[in-house]
Structure formats: structure tokens, C-alpha cells
Amino acid sequence: MGQGVTYRKIKGDPEPHCNCKKCNYYKECRIVLAVALAVVSLCLIAVIVLAVLLDMSSSDGRATSAVLSQGPPLVPSQGLPLVPCCPERWVGYGGKCYYFSTEEKNWDSSQRFCSSFNASLAVIDTQQEKDFMVRYAGLVEHWIGLRRDSGQPWKWVNGTIFSQQLFEVSAEGNCAYLSDVIxxxxxxxxxxxxICSKPDAYTKGKEHAMERD
Structure with a gap:
């Protein structure tokens, strides 16, 4: 009779058992942590980029201010500004700079004020110039550079005889002023x-250049 084979189950340590719920929890934690780190990294990158852009903008602003403080660029051959240039609080139009006052003076004091800026009370050369001044002055009356002595014709402050073909001066006074219409x-x-007026820097430079030629 053949010898029988006996099978016996060997008892040992039990196979490790995986807690599925715990594993899933750890996986979710790692995913959340990775997403949080990615968001923080993107925020840091955005802050760095913004800081660089602000620094560049500030540098450009300082450079622009430095250029503007030096005045308009000049034409190398003539030493003239490339664009019309008027002082601060002056308005440019038609090759001239205008100053519209916000206070009141008599005619002579107004002329002295203008002279202190190398200007004069406004001289009107064209109808377009007069229309511009009327629009800008609004309803407020402004002295202009037109005057006459008793029994004499009207003269501009630059010595030019006034021509009534440009406009008429009403009333019987000796100093002219610009109203809302007339x-x-x-x-x-x-x-x-x-109102003061004077040639802007570009126009004045051109006139000097032509005189030299």
C-alpha cells in the first residue's frame, strides 16, 4: 500500500490587510497638497512678474520726466524745437502761446504782467485767432493789446495800426477788451x-533762423 501524502496547512503570519478607506484618504490629501502648492507657486510667479513690470514702468516714467524737463527735442541743424512749446498754464494755438488770467487788473498793469513773461497783451492777426480767443475766454471780459490815444487811431501794442477790416471796436473808450461776442x-x-500772447518757442526759433539767413 503506497505511502499517502499528507497536506497540512502551515499556519503563519496572516497576509497584510489593506484599509482601502485609509489609502483613499492619503491619496486625496496628496492631491489637495499638490494643487495648493501649484496655486501658491503661480501666485508667487504673478507677484514677481507684477513687481518687475511696476519697476520697469517707474523707470520709464522717470526717464520720460527727465526728457520732458529738458524741453522739446531740437532740430539738430537749426536748434529749433520739433514741436510747439508753451510755458506751463499757457495755451498754444496757431503758432502762439496765450495766457488767460484768472484775476483782474487795469490795462497798464495787465500789459506789465505780460511783459514780465516776454509777451504782451494779445495781438489778434486773424478772424480765426479771434474766434479761438472768444471760445476759450467764455463769457469773461479780457483786456487785449489794442489801445489808442485821444483823437488817434487804434494801435496794437506792437505798433501796428489796427485795421477795421478784421473787426470793429465798439464804445468810446481808449483800451479794448474782448467780450463774449464783440x-x-x-x-x-x-x-x-x-490775455497775454507771444510766439511759441518753435515759431520764434524759426523767425530767428530766417533772420540769420
């Missing part, structure tokens, strides 16, 4: 706002 006149000691 040019009128009154006694010179009355107080009014005033």
Missing part, C-alpha cells in the same frame, strides 16, 4: 481779466 472799449483803469 471787441469793445472802455476807460483803461477799469479792472478786467486779460
Amino acid at each position: 471787441v469793445s472799449s472802455s476807460r483803461c483803469y477799469f479792472l478786467r481779466n486779460w
Whole structure:
């Protein structure tokens, strides 16, 4: 009788058992942590980029301010500004700079004020120039550079005889002022706002260059 084979189950340590719920929890934690780190990294990158852009913008602003403080660029051959240039609080139009006052003086004091800026009370050369001044001045009356002595013709402050083909001066005063529609006149000691005018830097430079030629 053959010898029988006996099978016996060997008892040992039990096979490790995996807690599926715990594993899933750890996986979810790792995913959340990875996403959080990615978001933080993107935020840091955005902050760095923004700081660089702000620094570049500030540098450009300082450079632009430095250029503007030096005045307009000049034409190398003539030493002229490339664009019209008027002082601060002056308005440029048609090759001239204009100053519209916000206070009142008599005609002579107004002219002295303009002279202190190498200008004069406004001289009007064209109808377009007059229309511009009327629009800008609004309803406020302003002295202009037109005056006459008793019994004499009207003269501009630059010595030019006034031509009534440009416009008429109403009333019987000796100093002219610009109103909302017309040019009128009154006694010179009355107080009014005033308008100064002078050639802008570009136009003045061209005139000097032509004189040299």
C-alpha cells in the first residue's frame, strides 16, 4: 500500500490587510497638497512678474520726466524745437502761446504782467485767432493789446495800426477788451481779466533762423 501524502496547512503570519478607506484618504490629501502648492507657486510667479513690470514702468516714467524737463527735442541743424512749446498754464494755438488770467487788473498793469513773461497783451492777426480767443475766454471780459490815444487811431501794442477790416471796436473808450461776442472799449483803469500772447518757442526759433539767413 503506497505511502499517502499528507497536506497540512502551515499556519503563519496572516497576509497584510489593506484599509482601502485609509489609502483613499492619503491619496486625496496628496492631491489637495499638490494643487495648493501649484496655486501658491503661480501666485508667487504673478507677484514677481507684477513687481518687475511696476519697476520697469517707474523707470520709464522717470526717464520720460527727465526728457520732458529738458524741453522739446531740437532740430539738430537749426536748434529749433520739433514741436510747439508753451510755458506751463499757457495755451498754444496757431503758432502762439496765450495766457488767460484768472484775476483782474487795469490795462497798464495787465500789459506789465505780460511783459514780465516776454509777451504782451494779445495781438489778434486773424478772424480765426479771434474766434479761438472768444471760445476759450467764455463769457469773461479780457483786456487785449489794442489801445489808442485821444483823437488817434487804434494801435496794437506792437505798433501796428489796427485795421477795421478784421473787426470793429465798439464804445468810446481808449483800451479794448474782448467780450463774449464783440471787441469793445472802455476807460483803461477799469479792472478786467486779460490775455497775454507771444510766439511759441518753435515759431520764434524759426523767425530767428530766417533772420540769420
